[in-house]
Amino acid sequence: MAMVCLTDFENYAKEHLSKAAWDYYAGGADEGCTRDDNLLAYKRIRLRPRILRDVSVSDTRTTVQGTQINFPIGIAPSAFQCLAWHEGEVATARATESLNTCYITSTYSTCSVEEIVAAAPDGYRWFQLYVYRDRKLTEQIVHRVEALGYKALVLTVDVPYTGKRRNNLRNQFKLPPHLKIKNLDGVSQETAGMDEYGILVNTLDPSISWKDVNWLKSITRLPVIIKGVLTKEDAELAVEHGVQGIIVSNHGGRQLDGCLASIDALPEIVDTVQGRIEVYLDGGIRTGSDVLKSLALGAKCVFIGRPAVWGLAYKGEEGVKEVLQILNDEFRLSMALSGCRNVAEINRNLIQFSKL
Numbered sequence: 359m360a361m362v363c364l365t366d367f368e369n370y371a372k373e374h375l376s377k378a379a380w381d382y383y384a385g386g387a388d389e390g391c392t393r394d395d396n397l398l399a400y401k402r403i404r405l406r407p408r409i410l411r412d413v414s415v416s417d418t419r420t421t422v423q424g425t426q427i428n429f430p431i432g433i434a435p436s437a438f439q440c441l442a443w444h445e446g447e448v449a450t451a452r453a454t455e456s457l458n459t460c461y462i463t464s465t466y467s468t469c470s471v472e473e474i475v476a477a478a479p480d481g482y483r484w485f486q487l488y489v490y491r492d493r494k495l496t497e498q499i500v501h502r503v504e505a506l507g508y509k510a511l512v513l514t515v516d517v518p519y520t521g522k523r524r525n526n527l528r529n530q531f532k533l534p535p536h537l538k539i540k541n542l543d544g545v546s547q548e549t550a551g552m553d554e555y556g557i558l559v560n561t562l563d564p565s566i567s568w569k570d571v572n573w574l575k576s577i578t579r580l581p582v583i584i585k586g587v588l589t590k591e592d593a594e595l596a597v598e599h600g601v602q603g604i605i606v607s608n609h610g611g612r613q614l615d616g617c618l619a620s621i622d623a624l625p626e627i628v629d630t631v632q633g634r635i636e637v638y639l640d641g642g643i644r645t646g647s648d649v650l651k652s653l654a655l656g657a658k659c660v661f662i663g664r665p666a667v668w669g670l671a672y673k674g675e676e677g678v679k680e681v682l683q684i685l686n687d688e689f690r691l692s693m694a695l696s697g698c699r700n701v702a703e704i705n706r707n708l709i710q711f712s713k714l
């Protein structure tokens with residue numbers, strides 16, 4: 359059967375992955391309200407298309423942190439990709455390299471950053487970082503990815519503790535013994551042990567605060583992007599602390615259940631930031647019109663989490679490419695049908711605010 363939209367990949371993954379792996383990828387925290395609202399929020403937004411604007415030629419290229427990418431859709435960091443496909447992150451890296459878009463590598467990758475870079479040496483990549491209790495370990499990882507040519511650090515700030523994901527608890531989810539969190543080879547994973555989410559116990563530091571952002575900036579020359587901002591107050595603090603970007607995100611609804619959908623958080627953050635730094639978004643992007651709506655509300659680029667994993671589960675590198683290509687084709691079509699020839703023409707006039 360031809361794959362025509364991202365839901366087709368979701369259905370395939372649900373059928374073919376083990377129950378524990380499917381539940382791990384699909385899960386949200388608690389009742390999954392925020393995970394579901396990330397998608398539903400897009401359905402509440404209506405577009406105001408313009409007509410007769412000669413859309414015979416269209417251009418989806420944009421820039422992030424000064425680098426040109428072919429379309430404003432990148433890959434969000436998601437852990438344990440070898441559970442979905444044997445080559446895991448290496449396949450994702452190759453797919454994003456060949457389509458020239460941004461791939462954010464998760465700290466919790468099941469391939470090492472060295473393997474990822476070797477597999478796709480020309481890819482444009484950012485590295486997602488947690489601040490560990492062991493600051494030396496954090497520092498080592500930062501210097502390792504700098505040396506490998508990663509172009510930015512994405513500091514995830516919404517996991518002081520891991521959200522309660524019920525199915526992982528029910529399944530007593532663990533990373534299978536043949537897989538390792540290869541980027542944390544300095545930590546003895548056998549002795550540290552993993553919690554029911556596959557996270558190494560006692561490694562993440564719940565005491566992190568803005569002073570750690572300052573510290574991170576002091577040990578790296580890479581741009582620092584904060585992932586997990588949902589309010590204008592924190593967006594302002596992020597700008598004041600000199601970070602170079604924000605990812606508006608609720609971790610795909612996997613952390614605080616009941617918090618707002620990413621797209622609903624975006625407008626106040628964009629209004630506060632006023633173009634001083636770039637604002638990106640992830641959470642619930644499943645169609646090209648979701649991408650269009652995000653850009654219309656001020657996101658410079660969006661990132662997909664679960665859909666990339668579905669692509670991997672379908673056909674590895676080829677599957678991730680298909681997911682990205684289908685989403686970009688849909689985005690290009692939505693742009694044309696709303697009278698936009700390039701991303702610079704996408705703005706808030708496309709949104710019907712009275713319905714929000």
Ligand SMILES: Cc1cc2nc3c(=O)[nH]c(=O)nc-3n(C[C@H](O)[C@H](O)[C@H](O)COP(=O)(O)O)c2cc1C
Pocket residue numbers: 382383384396434435436437464465466486514585607608609610611612640641642643661662663664665
């Ligand atoms: C299975 C899975 C693993 C994830 N692992 C990480 C991670 O290691 N680091 C991180 O910052 N975010 C992680 N996330 C959150 C994603 O980066 C992203 O915020 C979220 O998936 C976006 O929502 P979407 O799945 O609806 O596209 C993970 C998400 C999923 C679904």
